[in-house]
Amino acid sequence: MDNIGIIISITLMYATPLILAALGGIISELSGITNIGIEGMMVIGAFAGAAVGYFSGNPWIGLLCAAGAGGLLALMHAIACVKFNANQIISGVALNLIGLGLSLFLSRIFFDGATQTLPVPSKLPKISLGGGISLDSTVIIALCLVVFVWFYLYRMRGGLRLRAIGEHPAAADTLGINVYLFRYLAVIVSGLLAGMGGAAMSLAVVSSFTPIVISGHGYIALAAVIFGRWNPVGSSLACILFGFAQALVVILGGGEIAIPSQILAMLPYILTIAVLMLLKGKTAAPRASGVPYIKGSR
Amino acid sequence: MNAEFAVKMQGITKYFGDFCALKEVELAVRAGTIHSILGENGAGKTTLMNILYGFYTCDSGKIFVHGSEQEISTPKDAINLGIGMVHQHFMLVEPYTVLQNIILGDETTKIPGIIDYKKARRKIEGLAQAYHFNIDLDAKIQDITVGMQQRVEIMKALYRGAEILILDEPTSVLTPQEIDELIDIMHSMVKNGKTIVIITHKLAEIMKSSDECTVIRKGKNVASVKIEDTSENELAELMVGRKVHFTVEKENRKTGEVIFSVDRLTVEDDRGITKVNDISFGIRAGEIFGIAGVDGNGQQELFEAIASLRKAKTGSIHMKGVNITNTSPREMFENGICVIPEDRQKSGLVLEFTVAENMVLEKIGRAPFSRHGLLDLKKIRKNATDLIREYDVRPEHCEDTRAGALSGGNQQKAIIARAISNDPDLLIAVQPTRGLDVGAIEFVHKAIVGQRNQGKAILLISLELEEVLKLSDRIAVLYNGKFADILDAKDADENRIGLLMAGGKNDENA
Numbered sequence: 038m039d040n041i042g043i044i045i046s047i048t049l050m051y052a053t054p055l056i057l058a059a060l061g062g063i064i065s066e067l068s069g070i071t072n073i074g075i076e077g078m079m080v081i082g083a084f085a086g087a088a089v090g091y092f093s094g095n096p097w098i099g100l101l102c103a104a105g106a107g108g109l110l111a112l113m114h115a116i117a118c119v120k121f122n123a124n125q126i127i128s129g130v131a132l133n134l135i136g137l138g139l140s141l142f143l144s145r146i147f148f149d150g151a152t153q154t155l156p157v158p159s160k161l162p163k164i165s166l167g168g169g170i171s172l173d174s175t176v177i178i179a180l181c182l183v184v185f186v187w188f189y190l191y192r193m194r195g196g197l198r199l200r201a202i203g204e205h206p207a208a209a210d211t212l213g214i215n216v217y218l219f220r221y222l223a224v225i226v227s228g229l230l231a232g233m234g235g236a237a238m239s240l241a242v243v244s245s246f247t248p249i250v251i252s253g254h255g256y257i258a259l260a261a262v263i264f265g266r267w268n269p270v271g272s273s274l275a276c277i278l279f280g281f282a283q284a285l286v287v288i289l290g291g292g293e294i295a296i297p298s299q300i301l302a303m304l305p306y307i308l309t310i311a312v313l314m315l316l317k318g319k320t321a322a323p324r325a326s327g328v329p330y331i332k333g334s335r
Numbered sequence: 336m337n338a339e340f341a342v343k344m345q346g347i348t349k350y351f352g353d354f355c356a357l358k359e360v361e362l363a364v365r366a367g368t369i370h371s372i373l374g375e376n377g378a379g380k381t382t383l384m385n386i387l388y389g390f391y392t393c394d395s396g397k398i399f400v401h402g403s404e405q406e407i408s409t410p411k412d413a414i415n416l417g418i419g420m421v422h423q424h425f426m427l428v429e430p431y432t433v434l435q436n437i438i439l440g441d442e443t444t445k446i447p448g449i450i451d452y453k454k455a456r457r458k459i460e461g462l463a464q465a466y467h468f469n470i471d472l473d474a475k476i477q478d479i480t481v482g483m484q485q486r487v488e489i490m491k492a493l494y495r496g497a498e499i500l501i502l503d504e505p506t507s508v509l510t511p512q513e514i515d516e517l518i519d520i521m522h523s524m525v526k527n528g529k530t531i532v533i534i535t536h537k538l539a540e541i542m543k544s545s546d547e548c549t550v551i552r553k554g555k556n557v558a559s560v561k562i563e564d565t566s567e568n569e570l571a572e573l574m575v576g577r578k579v580h581f582t583v584e585k586e587n588r589k590t591g592e593v594i595f596s597v598d599r600l601t602v603e604d605d606r607g608i609t610k611v612n613d614i615s616f617g618i619r620a621g622e623i624f625g626i627a628g629v630d631g632n633g634q635q636e637l638f639e640a641i642a643s644l645r646k647a648k649t650g651s652i653h654m655k656g657v658n659i660t661n662t663s664p665r666e667m668f669e670n671g672i673c674v675i676p677e678d679r680q681k682s683g684l685v686l687e688f689t690v691a692e693n694m695v696l697e698k699i700g701r702a703p704f705s706r707h708g709l710l711d712l713k714k715i716r717k718n719a720t721d722l723i724r725e726y727d728v729r730p731e732h733c734e735d736t737r738a739g740a741l742s743g744g745n746q747q748k749a750i751i752a753r754a755i756s757n758d759p760d761l762l763i764a765v766q767p768t769r770g771l772d773v774g775a776i777e778f779v780h781k782a783i784v785g786q787r788n789q790g791k792a793i794l795l796i797s798l799e800l801e802e803v804l805k806l807s808d809r810i811a812v813l814y815n816g817k818f819a820d821i822l823d824a825k826d827a828d829e830n831r832i833g834l835l836m837a838g839g840k841n842d843e844n845a
Binding site for chain 1: 388390409410411414420422426427428429430431435436438439440441442444448449450491
């Protein structure tokens with residue numbers, strides 16, 4: 038019984054950074070802005086969270102700053118893509134490089150030339166539910182956000198408008214909806230969420246920032262967005278599947294069966310590729326995703 | 336509110352960069368009437384209406400709505416003034432339901448932020464009854480017909496309390512029956528006190544529907560006329576600035592042998608759905624074989640299979656006895672088939688190449704245009720010079736101009752010049768006048784009939800029923816992947832073909 042509880046705990050622990058980032062990816066993509074800069078936003082969030090958490094001694098302040106850092110990086114993406122109609126892929130790639138580079142640079146300044154932070158004095162608290170299940174507080178936050186984002190997208194006025202903008206921005210514009218404002222906000226919110234996702238890694242899963250603490254999580258989250266067909270619930274389930282793959286790495290790695298750890302570590306990534314191959318041609322991407330909106334052009 | 340004019344626009348001037356789209360344009364629309372705005376493509380009709388709707392702002396000029404001057408800088412301002420617009424390209428979110436599309440941007444809420452669909456539904460159902468609309472609010476836009484989508488657009492405007500409704504080219508996508516229904520709806524709206532402005536370049540519809548008409552040419556006012564005092568011919572002349580001939584001279588001539596035949600052709604689309612279902616026909620030399628039908632009934636797949644751009648699943652295609660099924664566009668060309676493609680910018684021309692280069696695309700590898708792999712630039716240029724003169728492609732001496740810089744009509748002339756200069760035995764023309772104005776249409780139609788009169792076979796695939804009726808010697812109506820019927824041109828009229836296009840049986844009395 039406890040074993041199952043532990044598997045559930047570990048699965049959700051690993052899934053949480055992905056869920057937060059995937060929610061960010063969904064919101065951005067539904068507004069019509071492709072955001073592959075999620076990875077870089079997670080990295081800078083992971084660094085800002087750990088660094089602020091170390092200096093302030095309070096992981097919650099760290100989490101807030103992580104969101105802010107991700108949001109700031111996202112603002113750059115929004116300015117490039119919404120205001121200047123830049124190529125969204127290139128901007129996203131650039132942000133991934135900036136996110137990692139800036140984190141390492143700042144880390145060297147604040148931590149005596151080391152490319153990693155010192156461990157935080159206290160991690161984000163865990164909540165024990167009995168039966169071997171003990172959840173990070175970020176898990177609870179993430180699950181609440183999934184419900185809220187779903188409700189926002191499918192029941193609220195803003196969600197109806199947001200999704201319309203990603204499908205047919207000119208239609209929304211002709212009805213007096215401010216396409217640019219919505220896209221700005223959506224991209225910034227996606228950065229806030231991705232930054233939190235990064236901090237969920239460096240403040241809850243582990244307790245410090247290292248250059249490899251975020252390694253492809255942003256991309257896996259984007260795969261989950263597609264797998265879950267841009268739906269927060271579906272994508273979260275996909276994230277939990279990937280989290281389970283990572284939990285298996287931990288569980289099997291410590292077991293009696295000798296599987297080389299390198300092979301096990303590949304599991305989440307192989308799963309991602311396999312899922313994307315199976316989904317070929319079955320996607321329902323927002324039609325205007327990745328396309329700059331230029332008023333008056335058809 | 337009771338001003339004589341619902342809309343008055345004075346001295347409207349609008350520049351896009353250096354290009355003057357509208358110069359000192361005046362428009363006065365009487366309240367409670369249907370007012371047409373007529374003009375060629377690029378004359379500035381849509382720009383003028385986009386200014387009224389707040390989509391663009393004008394550089395100078397005044398707008399009066401119901402007698403008082405207004406500043407309209409966003410669509411929201413226009414909506415608040417009771418102005419609604421149905422755009423030529425529908426502004427509908429395809430995966431959304433009809434209901435969601437109607438309320439988008441003006442959602443009723445119960446608790447702040449949370450949509451109250453029930454209340455919206457009651458309001459729309461009330462409006463639908465008042466105007467005798469029949470719409471399914473829960474259907475998704477992607478599943479309903481174009482005519483229905485247009486009703487959703489009109490309902491969107493009514494839902495927002497529009498008193499003045501702008502319709503931009505509302506009939507270009509409709510079947511003749513749907514056009515009649517639309518005109519009925521327009522009349523019932525006017526009866527209810529609404530004012531309608533309709534943008535179009537189709538003269539017959541103006542005559543049928545409107546009270547007054549303002550004609551715009553090249554961004555300037557030409558005339559404002561009462562419909563009862565004018566005629567189709569006069570309007571056409573005002574629009575183009577010269578006399579237009581509506582009928583094309585067609586010699587009566589004997590047709591020759593069947594030179595092109597399609598036998599039991601079946602074609603699937605990319606998703607594996609059968610789009611052309613067991614079709615057979617033949618075309619004789621000296622005959623125009625027209626295919627009519629509503630868009631999406633298999634025209635595209637049929638054309639692509641014939642042009643070897645798509646694999647035919649079963650069946651065969653023969654040209655002068657040679658089996659050319661599933662070969663290649665090159666093979667088609669070698670066998671004497673030339674194409675005027677539907678999308679001149681995508682598949683007709685290489686927009687970044689010069690006109691001269693575009694004019695030899697298919698035969699660039701052959702003498703006299705190239706020898707031993709080297710291009711003969713002089714010959715290529717000479718060829719273009721001759722064709723430009725013969726087909727009156729403008730601007731003059733555009734041999735070295737980028738094809739993309741030509742206007743749509745001139746691009747089409749260049750394509751037709753190229754196709755006819757290849758001296759094909761079969762000319763396939765798909766939507767050859769799409770988006771062209773009456774002057775250019777006249778030219779294209781003459782060229783096609785000219786080919787027929789020289790004894791060539793012609794396959795004409797068009798969504799413009801009028802065009803098919805005017806040019807064809809025989810007409811096939813494509814419905815749901817099959818020919819609903821093949822008629823002799825002399826037995827065909829708009830009504831009969833329109834019914835067949837909509838899936839009606841031919842033996843029913845129309």
